[in-house]
Amino acid sequence: MTPSMTDSLTHSGKPSTAPDGNLTGHIYDDIQEYDNPTPGWWHAIFVATIVFSIGYLLVWDVSIMGSSISEDWEGDQRAEFARIFGTVGALNHDQQTILAQTQNPQFMAMAKGLFIGNCAACHKRDGGGDVGVNLCDDSYKSVKHVEDLFRIITDGAAGGAMPAWKNRISDNERVVLAAYVASLRGTKPNGGKPPEGEVIAPWPAPSPNPTAPPSPANK
Ligand code: HEC
Numbered sequence: 001m002t003p004s005m006t007d008s009l010t011h012s013g014k015p016s017t018a019p020d021g022n023l024t025g026h027i028y029d030d031i032q033e034y035d036n037p038t039p040g041w042w043h044a045i046f047v048a049t050i051v052f053s054i055g056y057l058l059v060w061d062v063s064i065m066g067s068s069i070s071e072d073w074e075g076d077q078r079a080e081f082a083r084i085f086g087t088v089g090a091l092n093h094d095q096q097t098i099l100a101q102t103q104n105p106q107f108m109a110m111a112k113g114l115f116i117g118n119c120a121a122c123h124k125r126d127g128g129g130d131v132g133v134n135l136c137d138d139s140y141k142s143v144k145h146v147e148d149l150f151r152i153i154t155d156g157a158a159g160g161a162m163p164a165w166k167n168r169i170s171d172n173e174r175v176v177l178a179a180y181v182a183s184l185r186g187t188k189p190n191g192g193k194p195p196e197g198e199v200i201a202p203w204p205a206p207s208p209n210p211t212a213p214p215s216p217a218n219k
Pocket residue numbers: 115118119120121122123131132133135139140141142143149152153157158161162163165177178181196197
C-alpha cells in the first residue's frame with residue numbers, strides 16, 4: 001500500500017487525495033464524506049431484484065396461472081401413478097391379485113407413499129397403530145382374508161372411525177394399499193399397539209408373477 005492510500009483509509013487528518021468536487025461537504029468527527037455513489041450496474045441489479053420479486057409474487061402467490069410446488073408435485077404423482085397403472089389395467093380385488101402386488105417393488109414403494117400420506121396419521125408410518133389398530137401383528141378386528149383388507153380400506157369400519165377411502169383413493173391404488181398392509185403383517189414396529197381382535201390364519205403364498213391375472217386354480 002502506498003502511504004497516500006493508507007492516509008485516505010485511516011482518515012489521518014491529512015487532506016483527502018480526492019478532488020474537492022467529489023466531497024459531499026459533510027464532516028463528522030473530522031471525517032469528510034467522500035461522494036462515492038454505488039455504481040450504475042449495482043443499482044441496475046438492485047432494481048432488477050425488486051422487479052423480479054413483484055413478478056414472482058404475482059405468478060406464485062396471487063395469480064391462478066402458476067401452480068405451487070406442492071400442486072406440481074401432486075400432479076406429477078398422479079401422472080406417474082396413471083403411467084404405472086396404465087401398464088396393468090384395472091386390478092382385481094381378489095386374494096391372489098392383492099398378494100401378487102406385494103412382489104412388485106415399484107407398487108410397494110408407491111403404496112408406501114399412499115400409506116404415509118393417508119393412513120399414517122392413525123396407523124403410524126410403520127403401521128404400529130395409534131388411533132387406528134396395529135396392522136403389523138397377526139390379530140385383526142374385521143379381517144379374515146386378504147380381500148377383507150381391500151374391503152375395509154374401501155368401505156371403512158367401526159362407523160367411520162376407520163374412514164372409507166373409495167371416493168378418495170382410486171381402485172387400483174386401494175388394491176396396492178391392501179397389498180402393502182398385507183406386507184406389514186409380521187413386521188415388528190417399535191412401540192406398536194397391543195393386538196386387537198382375533199389371530200387369523202397366515203396369508204397364502206403370493207403367486208410368483210406379480211400383476212399377472214390370477215389363475216383360476218388360485219382363486
Ligand atoms: C382417522 C383415523 C384412521 C385413518 C386415517 C385410517 N385408519 Fe384404518 N383404522 C382406523 C381405526 C380406528 C380402525 C379400527 C376399526 C375397528 O375398530 O374395527 C382401523 C382399521 C383398519 C383396518 C382393519 C384392521 C383390523 O384389524 O380389522 C385396516 C386394514 C386399515 N384400517 C387400513 C387403513 C389404511 C390402508 C388407511 C389409509 C388409506 C387407513 N386405515 C387410514 C383408523 C384410521
